[in-house]
Amino acid sequence: MIFWKRTVPLALAFFFGVLMIVQYFIPHEWFENLLDTMARWGQIVGAFGLVVGIASLTHSHYFKIKRRVPGWGYSIVTLASLVIYVVIGFLTECDDSPNAPFGWGYLYILMPMQASMFSLLAFFVASAAYKAFRARTIEATVLLIVAIVVMLARVPIGSYIYENIPRIGEWIFAYPNMAARRAIMLGVALATVATSLRVIVGIERSYLGGGD
Amino acid sequence: MKIDRRYIFVFIAIAIILPTIFEVRMKIDISEPVKKIFDRIESLKPGTVVVISNDYDPAAKAELYPMTLAIMRHCFRKNLRVLALNLWPQGAGLVRMALDISGKEYKKENGVDYVFLGYKPGGGVVIIGMGQNLLGTFPKDADGKPLAEMPLIKETGLKSLKDVPLVIDIAAGTPGIDSWVIYGRDQYGFDLAAGCTGVMATDYYPYLNSGQLVGLMGGLKGAAEYETLIERADEATRNMSPQSFSHLVIIAFVILGNIALIVEKSKKKRRS
Amino acid sequence: MAEVAEKKSSSGFLVLIVLLGLFALVNIYLFASGKLPSNFEGIGIMIAAGMSLAIYSFLYRDNPIYKLAEHIYIGMSVGYIVVYDYYNALKPNLLDKLFFPPPSETYELWLIIPLFLGALMFFRFSPKYAWVSRWSFAFIVGYGSGMAIPRGVKTSILMQIEATLRPINFTDASGAFNFDAISTLIAIVGILAVLIYFFFSLEHKGPLKVVSRVGVWFLMIAFGAQFGYTVMARMSLLIERVRFLLGKWLNIL
Numbered sequence: 242m243i244f245w246k247r248t249v250p251l252a253l254a255f256f257f258g259v260l261m262i263v264q265y266f267i268p269h270e271w272f273e274n275l276l277d278t279m280a281r282w283g284q285i286v287g288a289f290g291l292v293v294g295i296a297s298l299t300h301s302h303y304f305k306i307k308r309r310v311p312g313w314g315y316s317i318v319t320l321a322s323l324v325i326y327v328v329i330g331f332l333t334e335c336d337d338s339p340n341a342p343f344g345w346g347y348l349y350i351l352m353p354m355q356a357s358m359f360s361l362l363a364f365f366v367a368s369a370a371y372k373a374f375r376a377r378t379i380e381a382t383v384l385l386i387v388a389i390v391v392m393l394a395r396v397p398i399g400s401y402i403y404e405n406i407p408r409i410g411e412w413i414f415a416y417p418n419m420a421a422r423r424a425i426m427l428g429v430a431l432a433t434v435a436t437s438l439r440v441i442v443g444i445e446r447s448y449l450g451g452g453d
Numbered sequence: 454m455k456i457d458r459r460y461i462f463v464f465i466a467i468a469i470i471l472p473t474i475f476e477v478r479m480k481i482d483i484s485e486p487v488k489k490i491f492d493r494i495e496s497l498k499p500g501t502v503v504v505i506s507n508d509y510d511p512a513a514k515a516e517l518y519p520m521t522l523a524i525m526r527h528c529f530r531k532n533l534r535v536l537a538l539n540l541w542p543q544g545a546g547l548v549r550m551a552l553d554i555s556g557k558e559y560k561k562e563n564g565v566d567y568v569f570l571g572y573k574p575g576g577g578v579v580i581i582g583m584g585q586n587l588l589g590t591f592p593k594d595a596d597g598k599p600l601a602e603m604p605l606i607k608e609t610g611l612k613s614l615k616d617v618p619l620v621i622d623i624a625a626g627t628p629g630i631d632s633w634v635i636y637g638r639d640q641y642g643f644d645l646a647a648g649c650t651g652v653m654a655t656d657y658y659p660y661l662n663s664g665q666l667v668g669l670m671g672g673l674k675g676a677a678e679y680e681t682l683i684e685r686a687d688e689a690t691r692n693m694s695p696q697s698f699s700h701l702v703i704i705a706f707v708i709l710g711n712i713a714l715i716v717e718k719s720k721k722k723r724r725s
Numbered sequence: 726m727a728e729v730a731e732k733k734s735s736s737g738f739l740v741l742i743v744l745l746g747l748f749a750l751v752n753i754y755l756f757a758s759g760k761l762p763s764n765f766e767g768i769g770i771m772i773a774a775g776m777s778l779a780i781y782s783f784l785y786r787d788n789p790i791y792k793l794a795e796h797i798y799i800g801m802s803v804g805y806i807v808v809y810d811y812y813n814a815l816k817p818n819l820l821d822k823l824f825f826p827p828p829s830e831t832y833e834l835w836l837i838i839p840l841f842l843g844a845l846m847f848f849r850f851s852p853k854y855a856w857v858s859r860w861s862f863a864f865i866v867g868y869g870s871g872m873a874i875p876r877g878v879k880t881s882i883l884m885q886i887e888a889t890l891r892p893i894n895f896t897d898a899s900g901a902f903n904f905d906a907i908s909t910l911i912a913i914v915g916i917l918a919v920l921i922y923f924f925f926s927l928e929h930k931g932p933l934k935v936v937s938r939v940g941v942w943f944l945m946i947a948f949g950a951q952f953g954y955t956v957m958a959r960m961s962l963l964i965e966r967v968r969f970l971l972g973k974w975l976n977i978l
Contacts, residue, residue, distance in 0.1 A: 250859040254867030261871025277585035281818060282839040283578035283868055284590075286861060288814035289843030291574055295803055300850065315796040322800025323807075330808030337546050339766075343808070347546045349769030350776060351805060354798040355511040355543070356966055357780040363699075363963035364784055366956055367465040368458040370706040375714045380941060384949040385711075389704050391953025395651070395674045397479035398697035407482040413950050416908045419658035420915025421947035423885055424940075426659055428923050430881030437870035437877075448866045449859050450849075462784050469960070469967050474978065515965030516958060542809045543802065572813045577872065593817050599827075635880045636872075651958030655951045662912075663888030665880070672954060673961040692964045699960045 251443040258441035299323065387413060461706065468702040472695040479693060486661055487678040490646040490668030491527070493619060499532035502609050504583075504620040506633065507551075510543035513625035513650050519676040519689035520623050520648040521551045527683045529559035529566070534605050536617075538570035538591070540579060540628040545572045545595065564594075565604045571595030576628025577636035584614040584641040614641045619667075623648040630657055634665050648675060741790065744782075748775060751975075760976040774974040777966055889916055915943040 261279065264272045302316040310316075330343045337344040376382040393399035394410020439445035497503065505524060509517045528535050537548050552569055561567055570591045573579045582590030588601055600606055614620070620643050622633045630647045638645040646668045647657060654671030661669050670679055673696060676689035752761070752771050761767040779794035819840060822833045842864050848857035895906045921933065922940030929937045972978040 246856040246859070250863035253860060253863040254870070257864055257867035258871035258874075261868055262874055264871075265875040273585065276581060277589060278835075279868060280575075280578045280582040280585060281589065282842070283865070284573060284575040284582065284814060285819050285836070285839040286843045286846075286865055287575045287578065288810055288818070289846050289861070290865070291806065291810050292815075293846045293849065295807055296847070296850070298803060312792075315792055318793060318796040319800040322797045323804040324800075326801045326804030327807050330804065331811075335808050335812035337549060344546065345765060345769060346801065347805060348550075349773045351543070351798065351801050352511040352514065352546065353773035353966075353969070354776045354780060354794060355802065356514050356962065357777040358795075358798065359512040360515070360959075360962035360966045361780065361783065363959040364462045364465055366959045367703060367706060368461045370703045370956075371456065371461055371710040372458070374707050374710060376711050377714070380945045383942060383945045384952065385707060387946050387949025388953040388956070389707065391950050392700045392704060392956055395672065395954065395957045396697040396700050397481050397677075397693050398701065400482055401479065407484065411484050411486075412908065413946065414655060414658050415662070416912045417915055417943050417946040418655050418950045419662050420912040421919050421940075421943045422656055423659040423662070423889065424916050424919030424923070424943075425947075426881050427885055427920065430877050430885075433877050434874055434882075437874050440866055440870045441874075448862050450855070450862075459785065465963075466967075469964055470971070473964065473967055473971060512962075515961045542806045542813075545809060545813075572809055573818075574810060574814050581872075592821075595813070635876045639876065639880045639884070651954040651956075651961065652951075654954050655947065659885055659888070663884050665884060672957050673964075674957065688965075688968070692961065692968065695964045695967070696957065696960055699964070700956065703956055703960075 247449065250449060251446070254448075255441055255443060258437070262441075464702060464706075465699065468699045469695045472698045473692075476691060477694045477697075478690075479697065481674075481677050481681045481690065481693060483678050483682060484675075486669040486671075487675055488668070488682070490524075490621070490648075490670060491679065491682045493644060493646060493667050494524075494527055494531060494533070497531065497533055497619065500534060500609070501619075502534045502536055502605070502611055502617055503528055504536045504538070504614070504617050506620065506622045506624070507537065507539040507544050507548045508541050508622060508629040508632075509539075509547075509625035509650075510541050511547065514547060515692075516650050516673045516676065517623050517625060517648060518547055518551065519673070519687060520670055520679060521548065522555060522687065523676060523679040523683055523685065523689070524621055524623070524648070525551055525555040526558065526685055527679075529555055529561050530683070532566075534609065535567040536570060536605070536611075537567065538579075539572050540576055540632070541625075542572050542574070549595070564598070568600070568603055568605050569595045570600075577632045579628075580614075580632055580636040581640070584637060587611060587613050614643060617643050619644045619646065621646045621648070623670075624653075625650050626653070629653075630660070630666075634660055638665060737788070741788070748778070755974070755976070761974070770973055774970055777970060889913060914939070919943050 257279075260275075264275055264279075299320065302320050304310075305316040306313045306320070326343075326346060329346065333341050333343045335343060337347055339345060339348050374385060374388075376385050390406065391410050391413065393402060394406050394413075399406040399410070436445060440448070494503070505521070505528070507517075507521055525535060525537075535552075537552055539545055539548050549569060552563075552567055555561075556563065556567060563569070571594065573582075573590065575582075579590060588606070591600055593599055594603070605611070610616070614637060620633060620637060622630050622645065624630050624633075624647065630649060630653075633645055633647075637643070644667045645665065647660075647666050648670035649657065649672075651672030651674075654669065654675075657666060657669055660666040670676060673689050673692055677693050680687050680690045755761040755771075756763055756767065761770060776794055776797075779790045782788055783791040819836055822830075823836045823840065824832075826832055842861045846858050846861045848854045851857075893906045893909050894903055897903045918936050918940035920940075922929075922937040922944070927933060968978070
């Protein structure tokens with residue numbers, strides 16, 4: 242059983258990993274076609290992955306309703322909204338024009354709600370600005386001063402306060418910020434390559450999900 | 454000094470509502486990274502195909518939709534042909550809206566002057582697919598019409614991203630700009646310009662410095678700068694007024710909070 | 726305690742009724758005065774405004790109206806993804822090509838392999854056979870890792886190092902001093918300092934400590950810049966919503 246549960250997945254990860262690395266370096270037509278094929282396989286399997294994620298969400302809400310967990314009424318609302326919208330979508334064949342029910346739901350319910358949900362953050366940033374953004378150390382002071390300069394540089398009123406503020410802001414982005422970001426990018430890329438190699442050779446097995 | 458945060462919420466609401474109602478138009482400075490995108494599009498010949506990838510959802514609509522609209526208006530004004538797609542499922546409706554609005558303004562025809570490819574899952578995988586074989590990755594457009602039969606494809610002979618000189622990616626996360634740089638630009642050699650939310654903008658300056666991005670629009674100010682360049686003031690430009698005043702209020706809160714900190718510290722010192 | 730809780734609950738209910746009544750009155754006025762069109766668009770704007778205000782009610786405190794709106798949003802957004810995923814990915818890329826190709830094309834039978842791999846994912850819902858789904862994840866993870874390594878090395882490592890090591894021109898074409906050269910030198914110092922800061926295999930003492938302190942300062946500048954930009958991003962989201970409520974709904978802009 243260990244063969245099917247552990248060896249086969251590790252072998253698959255190794256095979257496809259090495260295949261895609263080798264493919265990159267060989268400019269032969271067969272390997273170019275392989276890239277195209279693998280890309281399409283990746284899209285299809287990725288689409289199934291989305292469906293699995295959605296089925297997982299539906300599953301968890303269903304159990305909340307079944308076990309009458311506190312707030313289970315809201316789970317009914319979630320599932321009902323999901324089912325109704327999916328049915329509308331399939332009946333109208335995913336017609337997302339504003340005149341069709343599916344498109345109308347997107348334009349007047351989904352879009353405003355998502356935008357509103359994320360716009361709440363503006364209020365919490367303002368609250369944090371007073372309560373949490375305190376210059377307790379020299380480093381924190383540097384951070385706050387740069388933040389204030391950038392906040393002024395990214396709005397037109399900044400240039401009315403001091404005409405060179407936009408240029409100072411751009412200099413901060415293009416040089417010291419760029420330097421730190423590049424170093425972070427190099428570090429992250431090296432870590433990604435190391436982790437990917439560990440996955441391919443089978444040292445990193447967290448994607449197997451535990452058990453055998 | 455403790456303040457109920459709901460009073461702070463009221464201050465912010467006023468700082469945004471009043472300048473929105475009583476708009477104050479201010480001069481918008483153009484930054485170098487945004488100007489580079491404008492110049493690159495200006496350098497393209499009429500009839501050239503440009504790909505616009507809209508990798509965001511309604512959560513980022515405020516910053517990125519004005520960018521999308523400004524870029525599309527510029528492309529249509531230059532009589533460029535636009536191939537639009539999105540790598541995020543919930544952004545499709547926004548792209549369609551932008552194409553409808555800008556297409557009607559410049560009397561552009563779907564299938565001839567622009568095509569909306571729609572959404573495909575997979576991120577980098579989709580980009581590679583487009584780079585290898587566009588028609589294989591998107592056999593039909595978002596309305597279900599075969600792509601191979603569209604005049605835009607037939608007349609330009611477009612087969613893959615290798616035939617496209619410029620891709621503009623307007624993104625709010627992953628898949629997004631990183632995916633287009635790694636799987637697209639560095640693989641297939643086209644020029645890549647980008648627009649992104651303010652949260653992510655600072656992350657992409659290394660790509661700008663190395664030349665992997667020809668230009669970068671960051672946040673609502675980036676959109677407002679582009680609207681100024683195309684001489685078409687719209688939502689982003691109008692929103693600069695409340696944006697300015699809200700920033701001043703935030704800065705005031707930061708300063709007030711730090712004054713409160715200094716006062717608390719001196720009180721503690723006196724007590725000890 | 727129970728009395729206080731009951732009083733709070735009934736006063737909260739009253740506030741809710743009053744606010745709903747106010748919302749209804751405002752909309753009746755908007756429809757009657759013609760500021761909102763009496764068609765599906767007008768109803769849509771009214772619903773969009775109602776949903777936005779329901780979300781904003783959270784700012785006062787967590788309440789049933791906010792929770793209701795939140796759960797409707799979750800359900801609808803997942804439903805949207807399901808429909809979009811089917812019509813834009815599964816149907817054109819798999820089902821049509823495998824089962825319903827156009828008359829001029831043949832059946833692409835090799836698509837059975839990704840169909841099989843995708844279907845295996847559903848085994849994760851079975852407690853006994855969940856291990857079968859590992860094969861699908863192994864394909865995705867192996868394929869993704871193999872794709873990432875050479876491309877990540879080229880884009881995020883080699884090209885970034887190449888950009889850092891470019892020659893610095895201290896004079897421009899006319900022979901005048903190029904002040905950008907100083908900025909470039911500062912950037913190079915910053916890159917090296919931050920890289921040294923993140924190198925934890927050696928203890929940060931002596932010269933290494935000084936250099937890593939410089940790295941910390943560059944990081945603080947970068948995070949400060951990001952924070953400033955983030956404030957801008959958050960405010961933009963709210964400004965757009967306010968413009969919708971004042972402009973499209975209340976029609977006072």
